[in-house]
Amino acid sequence: MTMIEAINNAIDVALARDPAVTVFGQDVGYFGGVFRATDGLQRKHGIRRVFDAPIAEGGIVAVAVGMGAYGKRPVVEIQFADYIYPAADQLISEAARMRYRTGGDWWSPITVRAPYGGGIYGGQTHSQSPEGIFTHVAGLKTVIPSNPYDAKGLLLAAIEDDDPVLFFEPKRLYNGPFDGHHDRPIRSWSGHADSEVPEEYYAIPLGKAKVTRAGEAVTVLAYGTMVHVALAAASETGIDAEVIDLRTLIPLDLEAIKASVAKTGRCVVVHEATRTCGFGAELAALVQEHCFFELEAPVERVTGWDTPYPHIFEWEYFPGPARVGAALRRTLEI
Structure with missing residues (x-):
């Protein structure tokens, strides 16, 4: 389907x-x-x-x-x-x-x-x-x-x-x-x-994230469309990134985030919405609070611009693999 x-x-x-x-x-x-x-x-x-x-x-x-x-x-x-x-x-x-x-x-x-x-x-x-x-x-x-x-x-x-x-x-x-x-x-x-979607009933519990790509070098937190952008960035850069599909923002699977960041020591947050007060700010704060001693680099955010949605510059506004890939490289250079 x-x-x-x-x-x-x-x-x-x-x-x-x-x-x-x-x-x-x-x-x-x-x-x-x-x-x-x-x-x-x-x-x-x-x-x-x-x-x-x-x-x-x-x-x-x-x-x-x-x-x-x-x-x-x-x-x-x-x-x-x-x-x-x-x-x-x-x-x-x-x-x-x-x-x-x-x-x-x-x-x-x-x-x-x-x-x-x-x-x-x-x-x-x-x-x-x-x-x-x-x-x-x-x-x-x-x-x-x-x-x-x-x-x-x-x-x-x-x-x-x-x-x-x-x-x-x-x-x-x-x-x-x-x-x-x-x-x-x-x-x-x-x-x-x-x-591959079964016709019959099944439910996925709210509050459970999913590892869509396992990796050891850096954790990428994403949801919705940005999951696919993050996967493309990992593939195109060749970086061994672990991509976490949050699936639900509230309730949030904090345990899955902590486990991944504890393993990789680095974190990049990706979302399409504007940067200031976007959900990525909450994710960055939670990672800093709960994974401070495991972090080897600052948490990176790749987001939309702090502007009204710029229709004429839609694809510049939209986070893509190049911008995400650059953030992945920055975290590994520290």
């Missing part, structure tokens, strides 16, 4: 397994979603289970919060992650705090899906990476898959979770893995190990 097919299959499985699961959002019903993530699900499961919503992200999430408190498990789509800001108050002030403010009497088992990130020439309002904003909010969980197999297993785990989960989908990976070079053809998921 491609990633978009795996996401569609995950939602299909969830709808079939649990009558409490409901899917709604802009164009997700009759049309099947702008990226076809919900294609065919309304025809199969009916208009009461899969339905369209107005262009009102705050209202979509507010309804989901109410449905969750009532016993449903809503899966809502924000058409692009850039559009999630009108729903921020509902996510931060209501969904994230529900369990705590009621002493566990009520909770918010909602999943908010959103295509995120750049690399498809989507422009300033269709290319943002807002994960750092929401990882700051206690009570929200944040998941970002990098391949079809993980996308299905993590999405099913998110839907079954009793707390609100933001499920950011790297749209650059919907139809194939990304090697970081915009002048090369898009590769297909066909034949890729992580495209």
